[in-house]
Amino acid sequence: MTSTTYTLPVGPLHVALEEPMYFDIQVEGETVRSVELAAGHVHRGMEALAMQRNYFQNVTLTERVCSLCSNSHPCTYCMAVENLSGILVPQRAQYLRVIADEVKRIASHLFNVGIMAHLTGFDSLFMHAMEIREIMQDAKEGVYGNRMNLGQCIISGCRRDIDDSTGPFLLGQLELLKPQLDELYGVFERDPLIRTRTRGIGLLSFEAAKRHAVVGPVARASGVAYDVRRKAPYAVYPDLDFEVQTDTKGDVHSRALLRLREAVESVKIIKQCLRQMPEGPINIKAIPPIPPGEAVARSEAPRGELFYYLRSDGKDTPQRLKWRVPTYMNWEALQDMLANCQVADIALIVNSIDPCISCTER
Amino acid sequence: MNEQGMQSAEKAVSQVLGAGSITWTSDVNGNFFGWVKLCDSKSLLSIAPPLAEIGARLMTVTAYGNDKFGRIAGHGIAYHFDLDGVVVTVSVCLPDSPPRVPSITPWFQNADWNEREFAELYGIILEDHPNPRRLFLDKGLDAAILDRLVPLSTMMNGASTSTLWEKVFAGKQLPEWTKGENNS
Structure with a gap:
């Protein structure tokens, strides 16, 4: 770097970061010229733990990879185990899994756009978004008994049913949420402060999105219309009517709006599930032994494609369990998004990939 | 489910390894999974370009030991690709002492982090990687920590x-x- 540039260290502990990551940023005046990332501050060795725990214990372990997508992890892990052992999950349980996933998606997306409002300095909007999110937090607590880790997924199905009392309660929460979500979308779409701070920054072109192989809302806001729920359907998504949200602007604003539109679609999905869900068992009591072999499973977590690979040698613990979280794919695209941005926008752009470091490092 | 993805994977793999070198399984939703085995890690250099050419997306890479606590020598690496909804896993056997594998970053830029991660966890040597420093683990930690009980x-x-x-x-x-x- 030339003498006109200097290094601006951001992190690993920084007020604008929810979790620790180190950014070695070269700036020239107020303009970012290059970015290097250094990770590993919260590496927990969870994949080593997974090889020492049996298949049932790993359901609990994978639920603790990350709090915001804590249903996607055990659910996708269970799908990998079920793919390997040929377990057929009852239809009602498939619906219950979708409901849990979509409830978590709404809460996760509202959290991210709320933080975005906070980073623009619009703290009353941040509090408003978090207050709306509370509706889903109450729904989780009422239906599952927990506000973050639902404990809903088990191998072969689900742990808890949605019955005549929790079903109407969940529906009531969605009715309460929907108009407020629509109103929130209008604020994020039209508010002059939000527009000024977030439009046209953190740009990621379609070509760069493909090159970095980014996933989730980050990819879809750059025109890559990939949603695992449609591309490689699982559970009962083929029977559900919803639209994959896309955009072509590829900036911070379009990513936030896309997440809010996805939350609206999630409301639609949950309502359909509550209407269509057939009666029947929610799990299978007798689980067969897990045979030797290998299997993969994928799902669309709130941040994007979540991938599990399971390798079994026929024992009661996996020979290898590997998972790749959505954020893992999106970090390096920050080098494109942060290029030539202003120092004041760094935190906003980093937040726009909805980064999860506990997921990334495991 | 996705005929086009399957056909292009079949074609790309067959032109390098010959017909019948990819096997298919499916799940209850009709999603297809292709499995390819390579006995020589150098073969990666011949299969990566045609996969990149047909627009495959590298999803992730999994390294594993033949025994999870390193009691039996030998490692393998599974490269997981997506072809518009179809997952193709290419598994490679690695040579022993030391295990080494060529980098596929020239064709798949996002292989960077994946390769650095398995290199530090299993002590696998990366050939021609543009930036082979550690990803997550501190230099003070032993190499191949995941090979140990x-x-x-x-x-x-x-x-x-x-x-x-x-x-x-x-x-x-x-x-x-x-x-x-x-x-x-």
Whole structure:
């Protein structure tokens, strides 16, 4: 770097970061010229733990990879185990899994756009978004008994049913949420402060999105219309009517709006599930032994494609369990998004990939 | 489910390895999974370009030991690709002492982090990687840490240094387990 540039260290502990990551940023005046990332501050060795725990214990372990997508992890892990052992999950349980996933998606997306409002300095909007999110937090607590880790997924199905009392309660929460979500979308779409701070920054072109192989809302806001729920359907998504949200602007604003539109679609999905869900068992009591072999499973977590690979040698613990979280794919695209941005926008752009470091490092 | 993805994967793999070199399984939703085995890690260099050419997306890479605690020598690496909804896993056997594999970053830029991660976890040497430094683990940690059995009880003890336990048991006899080699 030339003498006109200097290094601006951001992190690993920084007020604008929810979790620790180190950014070695070269700036020239107020303009970012290059970015290097250094990770590993919260590496927990969870994949080593997974090889020492049996298949049932790993359901609990994978639920603790990350709090915001804590249903996607055990659910996708269970799908990998079920793919390997040929377990057929009852239809009602498939619906219950979708409901849990979509409830978590709404809460996760509202959290991210709320933080975005906070980073623009619009703290009353941040509090408003978090207050709306509370509706889903109450729904989780009422239906599952927990506000973050639902404990809903088990191998072969689900742990808890949605019955005549929790079903109407969940529906009531969605009715309460929907108009407020629509109103929130209008604020994020039209508010002059939000527009000024977030439009046209953190740009990621379609070509760069493909090159970095980014996933989730980050990819879809750059025109890559990939949603695992449609591309490689699982559970009962083929029977559900919803639209994959896309955009072509590829900036911070379009990513936030896309997440809010996805939350609206999630409301639609949950309502359909509550209407269509057939009666029947929610799990299978007798689980067969897990045979030797290998299997993969994928799902669309709130941040994007979540991938599990399971390798079994026929024992009661996996020979290898590997998972790749959505954020893992999106970090390096920050080098494109942060290029030539202003120092004041760094935190906003980093937040726009909805980064999860506990997921990334495991 | 996705005929086009399957056909292009079949074509790309067959032109390098010959017909019948990819096997298919499917799940209850009709999603297809292709499986390819390579006995020579150098073959990666011939299969990566045609996969990149047909627009395959590298999803992730999984390295594994033939025995999870390193009691039997040998490693393998599974490269997982997506072709518009179809997953193709290419598994490669690695040579022993030391295990080494060529980098596929010239064709798949996002292989960077994946390769650095398995290199630090299993002590696998990367050939022609543009930036082969550690990704997550500190340089002070041994290479190939995932090849070793670190007993769960040791992890759960929060084992760090003997200094910690000297403080906890200040004024008392230190239990034997605090003096283990993992605590020094």
